[in-house]
Amino acid sequence: MTKSQQLFAEARRYIPGGVNSPVRAFRGVGGEPFFVESAKGCKLRDADGRELIDYVGTWGPAILGHAPQVVLDAVAAAAQKGVSFGTPNPYEVEMARTICEWVPSIEKVRMVNSGTEATMSCIRLARGFTGRSKIVKFNGCYHGHVDSLLVKAGSGALTHGHPDSAGVPAEFAALTLTLDYNDPDALKSIVAAHGGEIAAVIVEAIPANAGLYFPRPGFYELIWKLCADHGALVIFDEVMTGFRLAKGGYQSIIGMKPDLTALGKVIGGGLPVGAFGGRREIMDQLSPDGPVYQAGTLSGNPLAMAAGLAQLRELDRINGWAKLEELGAAFESTVRAGLKRAGRDYNFRRIGSMFCTYFMGGEIWNLADAQASDKAAFARFFHACLDRGVYFAPSQFEAGFISLAHTAADIEKTGEIAVAALTA
Ligand code: HOZ
Numbered sequence: 001m002t003k004s005q006q007l008f009a010e011a012r013r014y015i016p017g018g019v020n021s022p023v024r025a026f027r028g029v030g031g032e033p034f035f036v037e038s039a040k041g042c043k044l045r046d047a048d049g050r051e052l053i054d055y056v057g058t059w060g061p062a063i064l065g066h067a068p069q070v071v072l073d074a075v076a077a078a079a080q081k082g083v084s085f086g087t088p089n090p091y092e093v094e095m096a097r098t099i100c101e102w103v104p105s106i107e108k109v110r111m112v113n114s115g116t117e118a119t120m121s122c123i124r125l126a127r128g129f130t131g132r133s134k135i136v137k138f139n140g141c142y143h144g145h146v147d148s149l150l151v152k153a154g155s156g157a158l159t160h161g162h163p164d165s166a167g168v169p170a171e172f173a174a175l176t177l178t179l180d181y182n183d184p185d186a187l188k189s190i191v192a193a194h195g196g197e198i199a200a201v202i203v204e205a206i207p208a209n210a211g212l213y214f215p216r217p218g219f220y221e222l223i224w225k226l227c228a229d230h231g232a233l234v235i236f237d238e239v240m241t242g243f244r245l246a247k248g249g250y251q252s253i254i255g256m257k258p259d260l261t262a263l264g265k266v267i268g269g270g271l272p273v274g275a276f277g278g279r280r281e282i283m284d285q286l287s288p289d290g291p292v293y294q295a296g297t298l299s300g301n302p303l304a305m306a307a308g309l310a311q312l313r314e315l316d317r318i319n320g321w322a323k324l325e326e327l328g329a330a331f332e333s334t335v336r337a338g339l340k341r342a343g344r345d346y347n348f349r350r351i352g353s354m355f356c357t358y359f360m361g362g363e364i365w366n367l368a369d370a371q372a373s374d375k376a377a378f379a380r381f382f383h384a385c386l387d388r389g390v391y392f393a394p395s396q397f398e399a400g401f402i403s404l405a406h407t408a409a410d411i412e413k414t415g416e417i418a419v420a421a422l423t424a
Contacts, residue, residue: 003047004034022156023059028395029379039066041405044391052391053410057401059393060240060265063320063353064311065405071269074310078302086297091305098312099267099277103248105236105257109277110286111300115239115264116144118274119202121294122260123148126200126233128292129282134194136201136232138181140367142209143202143237143262151176154209154367159395181207182216182365187226195230200260202235205242205250208399210370212349212356220256227259233282239264239274240399243312245352246321266315269307272298320404324353327402327411331355334415342422353402370397384421390414 001009011018019025019033026033035047042065044052057063064071078091092111099109112118123135123146135148142154150157150165151173157163164173177194179186181203191198201223207213227234236258241250243266251258260278267273277283287293298304315321332350335357339346347358358364359374359381378396385392390413392400402411 005032007035007047008032022160023393023395023398025160026394028159028375028397029382031383033394041065041067042403042407042410050389052386052389053406053414054391055400055402055414056391056393056398057403058270059398060244060401061268061270062401062403063244063266063324064314065403066270068269068311068314068405070310070314071307074269074306075271075303078306081302083303084298084301089300089302089305091302091309092300095275095300095305095309098309099263099275102312103242103251103261103277105251105259105279106261106277107280108283109275110283110294111305112274112276112294112296113272113298113301113304114144114274115237115262116146116274117296118239118262118264118276119143119149119235119237120146122235122262122276122278123200123202124294125276125282125285125292126235126260128290129285130199130231130233132197132199132232133175134177134197134199135175136177136179136187136190136198138203138207138366139178140181140210140370141202141204141207141237143204144239147172148176149202152178152367154207154397156395158210158367158397180366180368181213182219184219184222187222191226191230191232195232198227198230198232200233200235201227202237204237204240206240206245206351206354208240208354208356210367210397211358211364211373212351212354212399213364213366213370214349214351216365220254224256233259235260235262237262240354243267243315244324244354244401247316266311267308268304269309269311271301271304271307273301273304273308318404321352323404324402327404327406328353328355330408331402331406331411331414334411335418338415338419338422342419344422355400355402356398359396380424381418381421384424385417388417388420390417390421 139152140154143149238249242263264274345361359377
């Protein structure tokens with residue numbers, strides 16, 4: 001028995017499924033998860049001493065790589081002054097100012113502890129601000145484990161076959177109107193039927209929880225126009241894309257301003273951080289200024305703020321986004337060459353440092369398209385890569401992440417291993 005197997009056997013006795021988040025279980029690919037002893041740069045070291053090139057990056061936060069020195073130093077310095085105060089602290093002001101300066105649509109922001117809290121708070125705030133109850137969401141988009149958003153959800157909910165989670169009362173789910181992503185006619189019909197009842201349309205900036213697919217030209221313009229015409233808010237979920245694709249998020253790339261934005265992952269430098277922000281008049285509805293209640297003992301925690309600020313400042317200092325685009329392009333040409341060598345007509349998608357390979361040819365514009373991927377072939381590929389020292393996310397429906405710690409040599413090695421895995 002390996003050490004990971006021993007740990008997993010014990011974990012299963014005390015933790016449901018042996019994991020603290022379902023995406024970590026290997027149910028979508030078979031087998032058991034490995035346990036990580038340490039992580040540095042782009043490498044994980046598991047409990048049995050195996051070293052892996054990692055493309056999960058703690059599900060997005062590790063954009064500088066694991067345990068970057070700037071973050072370690074910032075956390076150590078902050079910890080010397082105390083680990084939690086439960087009062088306002090200077091770090092959170094600096095964090096809020098940074099976010100408002102970097103993301104043009106955000107005039108005020110509040111810190112929370114996860115992406116889930118961020119989207120949940122956006123939904124409540126949108127309802128409070130508009131006085132309406134219904135939410136529109138897209139099939140396959142995942143916005144954390146919020147009751148009203150675990151309807152036709154992606155990520156682990158999709159991987160494990162529960163896109164409509166048990167435990168969400170039918171009355172709640174009925175307030176969530178769902179439709180296919182990239183379907184302008186369905187969106188127009190929903191808005192025509194429910195316009196005056198819709199508080200918000202929530203959308204992942206780039207859907208990355210059913211693999212990775214992109215908006216068709218004009219689709220986001222339509223969302224914005226219909227929302228403006230009917231008095232509904234646009235909630236842009238940039239938990240994955242925010243500070244990963246650009247300094248100002250994906251919204252700065254497309255030049256659009258959502259009413260509210262949810263942030264997470266990169267913003268915390270590996271510590272538990274989320275944030276939500278947007279137009280001043282909406283944010284001012286939050287307690288204590290307004291009637292919408294939202295709170296948190298550890299929100300704005302000094303260690304988390306110090307870690308996040310250190311990561312953001314370093315990205316800015318070295319213009320990390322341009323470097324990530326270069327690394328992403330190198331990764332893409334390596335993968336495309338590898339697929340050609342292996343004789344596979346698979347669909348590789350990338351934006352910046354986010355990527356996904358669907359094990360199928362053809363076009364992918366929505367969840368239904370994505371579900372046609374050959375998941376058994378993906379599972380074989382996943383294990384063949386893992387056996388050879390490369391760790392991709394254990395599900396066809398998760399995006400991969402490249403970090404600034406990946407080198408040309410790591411990418412080349414990954415390409416060789418991927419070809420070997422595809423042709424094994
Ligand atoms: N939010 C991540 C994106 N799919 C998954 C992380 C988790 O659920 O643990």
